[in-house]
Amino acid sequence: MSVVKRPEGKANWYLPGILTGMMITIKHMIFNLTHRKQMITIQYPEERYPYSDRFKGNHILTVKKDGSLRCTACMLCATYCPAECISITAAEHDDPSVEKYPISYEIDILRCVFCGLCEEACPVDAIRMGPEHQTAAIAGENFIYDINKLAYRSGLKGGVQSKVDDEERHSRGL
Amino acid sequence: MPKLTIDGKPVEVAAGTSVIKAAQTLNIPIAHYCWHEGLSVAGACRMCMVEIEKNPKLQIACNTPVAEGMVVHTNNDKVKDAVKWALDFHLINHPLDCPICDQAGECKLQDYYMNYGLYSPEMNQRKVKKSKAMSLGDRVVLDQERCILCSRCVRFTTEVSKTHELGIFNRGDRCELSTFEGRPLNNNYSLNTVDICPVGALTSKDFRFKQRVWFLKDFETLCNGCSTGCNVTVSYNQNGVFRVRPRVNQEVNGFWMCDEGRDIYKHTNKEFRLDQVIERNDQVGGAAVKGKPVALAIQEIGKSLSATVKKGGLESIALVVTAQYTVEEYEALFELFKNTVKSPHVYYWKNNEEDFDSFDGLLNRGDKNPNTKGLSDTMTKFGFKGTWEDFEKQATSKSFQYVVVAGPEDQSAYPDLEKKLEILNKAGEVIWLSSCKNEKFKNFKWQIPMKSFLEKEGTFVNFKGIKQNIKAGMSIIPTSLSLQEFSKGVFESMGGMA
Helix, strand or coil: CCCCCCCHHHHHCHHHHHHHHHHHHHHHHHHHHHCHHHCCCCCCCCCCCCCCCCCCCCEEECECCCCCECCCCCCHHHHHCCCCCEEEEEEECCCCCCCEEEEEEEEECCCCCCCCHHHHHCCCCCEEECCCCCCCCCCHHHHEECHHHHHHCHHHCCCCECCCCHHHHHHCCC | CCEEEECCEEEECCCCCEHHHHHHHCCCCCCCCCCCCCCCCCCCCCCCEEEECCCCCCEECCCCECCCCCEEECCCHHHHHHHHHHHHHHCCCCCCCHHHCCCCCCCHHHHHHHHHHCCCCCCCCCCCCCCCCEECCCCEEECCCCCCCCCHHHHHHHHHCCCCCEEEECCHHHCEEEECCCCCCCCCCCHHHHHHCCCCCEEECCCCCCCCHHHCEEEEEECCCCCCCCEEEEEEECCEEEEEEECCECCCCECCCCCHHHHHHHHHCHHHECCCEEEEEHHHCCEEEEEECHHHHHHHHHHHHHHHHHCCCCCCEEEEECCCCCHHHHHHHHHHHHHHHCCCCEEECCCCCCCCCCECCCCCECCCCCCHHHHHHHHHHHCCCEEHHHHHHHHHHCCCCEEEEECCCCHHHCCCHHHHHHHHHHHCEEEEEECECCHHHHHCCEEEEECCCCCCCEEEECCCCCEEEECCCCCCCCCCECHHHHHHHHHHHCCCCC
16 A cells, blocks of 8 residues: 655645745746746747747648649548538539549538548648638638638748649659 | 368368369368459469479469369468468569559558568669550550559459450560450440459549548448349448449359349439439429428328328329339339229339340340349239230329329439320329439329338349349438339328228
């Protein structure tokens, strides 16, 4: 049987505990005043804490060099998704080298559990999970992210380019 | 009959049977691309290698006839290695565009790679590029890069449809499948080539990119497109029905079905269906009243029918039936008319009479109803003999109070629908039972939603007299009725009058 030994002497007295606590607070205050750049408190929402690029936040659909969507509508992400929050409608592209592309790609972000399986399933690096993590919105429909939001939202500055390039693969004879 | 042993299991088959067929009777799978039971043997893919004892080299199972005392091994290391290498060569120039390939999920290249392959590719050369997404005709798209040149489709157009559109051109790795100049693949059986294609080279324009196959569920039923009654598999999911493929039945359709029959699912999907009761209300100037509960509507119909019967107008109710319902449904409806309504006015509405008896020599018949024979048999059983001509004569000489019409499920098979609707409209108040909606029905007193052939059970009798069952595989319009349910409802609300 384990017995917890309580700090008897200090706990019986009121003042030493208060002073110890104050000492810690004052120590931090002096440190923050002298090292303002390392201060952890920020003025949210004016200031925001930058998350690492590896953070699994809001999804990004990547684009090709010409700015069109990289996604080929293979539906592997929708198949893998444990929350079943991805719905894709595929269509035939005029260009026979593209063939299939999504005319609608929607993620119900309220259903999403941010597990990252979609990005793992994607064979062409078309979907990634980015560092954005604030998903607040006012109306319900704003929680269903469409192609415009996923690929071309203002924070992405015209779209994130995919690492997989078909033309390059073809020129290498793959 | 020679006796042989395959993988230690003894089997006795007819002389001249190939080893692959003998293995099939034992349910031993042998990898193959080019061999198809309904086509001649090509021996082109070299995948069905088996080891036959006392034979120095491996043999192809599809073209080796069985012999007395043969000992065959289909699954030892030597065979597995041979299949692995055959697969490796098939995949040398394969574009690996599975993400955008419709065949992915039911592709034999994927299946055999998982069963026999699982190697890292050892080829260092550039892949040969060919044409992609070529349109071969109205219904089929070809991707030459994915083609493994098994020649199944070529043999199909030579041996089964006998239209000779497809051929394999050039040699070596520049070998490609294509159509001849100015002769597109437009025969009425072209989509069978898509079914038998073991890879994604031939895909259907209709199904292309609509769904991934792993999102679909299958159930087995019959085609209701014509009186042949081909056995089919229907693929569907929560969004509706997506495709219809033939199922093997040597007695009826063999391995194939026609392209026309592939479209039978289209009128069953939600957007074309009558999904609620529509009543013409004369008190508000003939405006349509929608959404009355089906049970209530049936009750009202039953009451008005029984009122008519009581008024002494025993013969003022007529029934017009099309041959698109099951035998069981006819029986229930005829029972109602014979014993409860007691009207002898039962008429058979025959469609497209000009080409009713035509036949294309393979499967497709001019009679676009699945159950013409079933209907005529049931009518004879109940002693009804009326035809549409009789109905027209009767309707001109005197007018009926009510005309109950078991209307066509597939309206496209009724080219003179509009003309006949006018006659029906003049004949009396129409109670229209149908699964499909149409603006032209707006003058009818009642429109009651019926089940399509995918939602009900029953028997179809084909032109030969073969009885086959359809199954209730799915529910598309939950409020719709079968004719049995309709008859039962009307019978009960008529007070079960005898």
